[in-house]
Amino acid sequence: MSPVSALVIVCGLGLVGWAAGRAKARLHLQAGTARPHSLPAYHGWYVAIWTILPPALFLVAWGALAPGLITDAVLRTPPAAELPTAAIDRAGILSEARRIGTEGQATAFNPLSARLAPEYAAATHRYNLYGAALALVLAFAGGAFAFTRVRPDFRARTRVERLAMGGLLFASLIAILTTIGIVASLLFESIRFFGMVSPIGFLFGTGWSPQQVAFSDPDAIFGAVPLFWGTIFIGAIIAMIVAIPLGLMSAIYLTQYAAPRVRAWMKPVLEILAGVPTVVYGYFAALTVAPAVRDFAASIGIVSATSESALAAGLVMGVMIIPFVSSMADDSIAAVPNAMRDGSLAMGATSSETIRRVLLPAALPGVVGGVLLAVSRAIGETMIVVMAAGLTANLTANPFASVTTVTVQIVQLLTGDQEFDSPKTLAAFALGLVLFVVTLLLNIVALRVVKRYREAYE
């Protein structure tokens, strides 16, 4: 019996327990001898929880423990005595035997694993039975214990609610666990990387060619400055040159000038721009925008124009960012007190004078915060640059040349064949760490700016 079917049976028992507990509590209610503390359903839940929770936790623990026990059992069988002593050969044969015995792989590469396979199947079967039997015993014991406690004066609701509270707290701890998981996995692999490559060389070196990892000194080929520059050039310069004017002017027009009907139609249209998947933008950039940019560059006499220009990726990324800038600008303009606007208009300033000289200066901190958030979004963006920007690390300010970014290189380093100990693979985690830290700082600064500015007017 597999652990999954054991779990299903346990859940079925839980259902029975729920009905039984509720029925018993109902009998007490009908007998009317004492005023019960909890409604019958809470008694039902109490029994169900005692029936399901202990065996479920046990099965999870068993799932982590059983593979080791099964391997031990197989190693104690006679055919295992012929296993080679080298750890890597042993592991290969054992895992092949496991695949044949339990996952239905048909052919054996190694004859020994074919003989070990039945042992594996038998051991797996045996340990699954042990696990299922123990789980069922736990379910019955827990259910019976809870069932005997169902009495009119038993505070089932308090117990059930305490557990529900625990569940809520656990759910919200997942967020912390995820953060810890991200930081830990990035840090752990980065530390291994910096054991092979010096952090100074990584952060300040200007030569990036990880493909030559086998031939040269790692300190010379893992200089990430060209990547940082490419990321800033595309995400924080070109994209922002597109997104800030368009986003800001769109927000101004839609909040200050447009008729309500126009606003009701155009605002969702801008929001659609934010909802288009980035892979679609990337395809559009690579297929339509990049050749157009290259032809344009060639027509104004730039010979080195490539179809993987920084400009094409940056332009499309800027369009993607427009809605972010526009909605942040929208919020911060709306937060300026109306008295300021009315005062300016009352003194005879035109609408545009009011906007430029009163509303925008007052809303500036909010707009700057929004732009910082947009930058953090743009430098973490992956698909547009993977599909439209180049792979070669160039330290150039020519928008028609090909530059590469941090995210492109992470994808590049981690796809294809991976050896998990080579500095090439680990470099991706170091780049990820830098990206994580920079976006985190940008977000913290941006939120602080926006918050302080909101407080100024409230």
Add this chain to the structure above:
Amino acid sequence: MSDIPQVELMRMPADAAPRRPTDWKTESMQRRIRRRYAAERRFRLLGLAAVLLSAAFLAFLLIAMLAQGWRGFTRTEIRIEVDFPAMALPLTPAALRGGDADRLLAAAGLEEATIIAAERTLGPGGDRLLSEAAWLTMREAIRDDPSILGRRAVLWLPAADPIDVAAKHAGDPRSEAAYARLRDAGLVRTGFNSTFLRDADATDPAMVGIWGALKGSLLTMLVTLALAFPIGVLSAIYLEEYAPRNRWTDLIEVSINNLAAVPSIIFGLLGLAIFLNTWNLPRSAPLVGGLTLALMTMPVIVIAGRNAIKSVPPSIRDAALGIGASRIQVVFHHVLPLALPGILTGTIIGMARALGETAPLLMIGMRAFIASPPGGLTDPATVLPVQIFLWSDEVGRGFVEKTSAAILVLLAFLLAMNAIAIYLRNRFEQRW
């Protein structure tokens, strides 16, 4: 209000001791007013231009995808007359009806039979006009109606990719000429490409389909929803209703807000390091993709859920507490049902974002070439956006329209999800 920026117009001349009313009729004042009004109009037009430019870009993108994508749903078929009795295939209708049809068809040498039939109909080299996978269509035809084995039958088989591209007026001269000959002989037609909606990835653009990627996406989304929705809603409830104000709660809030802003590729690195390399879960599986996307979607659901719960007025809670409900009952019997439409709207928007996500899934190996739809959560699979990315890398001309067609399918799904979210918001949103 001393920090209001000074409006320049209001500056008085320093020597204006006896104030006279401004004479607006003078030439200089009139010019000044005209100039200011012109600036006003320019500014306004600039704003309108910004809005229109953004909208025009969206329209351009959609039109470009539609113009290429609709061709991906059609395919060119060539009329081939097959004389089955003369082929002497080792198949009989009776044997095919008796169960074991797959094995018999696999061993019947249909690939050669298709080539022979093509050369008989189209002349020497005629098989090159047909897709390499045309015999699969013949196999389907035989499977559907074994009785055609006993007679001459007319089959419409998919054309080779260059012919298909030529039929759509984008081919090279040789293929165009070959297509023109076929067309003049009445041997071609354009049919609905049912393969595209039914099959998975293939090396021949005429035979690719998106069903495999679509199914991978659905399985992945199932895992994501099953994990992110309960965890997201429960933590939103905890943070909004029960959490004591202390350092731990602050830590949880800070991590949720940060997770919502972390670049998606970082979640891919997390999935690679923890789910694949530490927990040894299978690569390329919808299970791992769903886990990774769930971690990414959960903060979105938490934030939307908190806003929805916050908007339920305190009087509801007070009333429930007043008639003796416990704190858990207040939330689960009263607050949560009222907040549910808002939570669902946020969930759908978060799921739509997860459906369009590509980068983290590349990290956990979902970019492999998968030629059959996944059967379960642990089978190797790919998802729609990754399939789009893979096809966009292919060199074959036929892949351009297939990529755009896949994008149309993805956009249709996203549009449907967002429409549902907007409907829910409008239908159930309550103003208190």
